Amino acid sequence: MNYSPESLEAFAQAVALGSFSAAARKLGKSQSTISEAIARLEADLGLELFDRGSRQPKLTEAGSRLLERVEDILAASDRLQRAATQLSGGLEPRVSLALSDTYQSAQYEARLVELEQRYPDLEFECLIAEHRDVIELVAQGRATLGLLAAQPGYPPELGAARVAERADFGLFVALEHPLAQLPDVRESDLAGWRLLRLNTLGDALAVDDGLPPSGGRCWSAPNYLLLLEMATHGFGWAELPRWLVSGYANGRLHELQVPGWPRSQAVDVVWSRQRRLGPAANWLLERLLERPPAR
Known part of the structure; x- marks a missing residue:
């Protein structure tokens, strides 16, 4: 049986965004179009993908199990299109x-x-x-x-x-920073000093990035190069790509010896x-x- 790409895309977006209306806005279609597309997919499959009894549609067990399959089909369709483009030139x-x-x-x-x-x-x-x-x-x-x-x-x-x-990441401070004087640094030591953290325009500052606690004090910047500059001025400690420190810090930063660091990304x-x-x-x-x- 052939499944409509539009129905598969509507289903995947509704799951990702949490509602049919949000999926409709994302895809530039009406909510009724999205609802109909998902209903056609359910009819083709002979299964209910969403429990519509609650305020927001919730995936059924069948819907949860089929989501990965739908994503696989969308990925395969994308690979087919890319291969065709390569062959067609232009x-x-x-x-x-x-x-x-x-x-x-x-x-x-x-x-x-x-x-x-x-x-x-x-x-x-x-x-x-x-x-x-x-x-x-x-x-x-x-x-x-x-x-x-x-x-x-x-x-x-x-x-x-x-x-x-x-990529390899380490924790760094300026050479003159008090943390740089410690041979071994514990997370409790870091909590007493300002954290310099990445905070992109599209991210919420409260995102859990796996960094040690900072005691609530932090400065942020949208890219690692700006964080590096903040760290070299002694404003706090930062997680930085080790290659960036090697290439741009000019020996002005010290890598802290913290359990679990450096980390591979x-x-x-x-x-x-x-x-x-x-x-x-x-x-x-x-x-x-x-x-x-x-x-």
């Missing part, structure tokens, strides 16, 4: 990449060299963003692709894949399933996902 005029400071790789620089050589007339733009801001830039069409620290989940309209490289690349990737973006995506050659 170079897009511009590719924009939203890039997190989490991601630093010699392979990335090599890919840009290859991109320039392969598509010399292509306009390329790099945007620096983090976490939710990367997701918003891609979802809104402002960025073609995004590289960011792996998130627990993404909106249904986005495709995502794990790149081979990982997976990195994802994301793209919109609602906007067809051109040949250059498809090529760059595939190259970013390739594993670097073994040394």
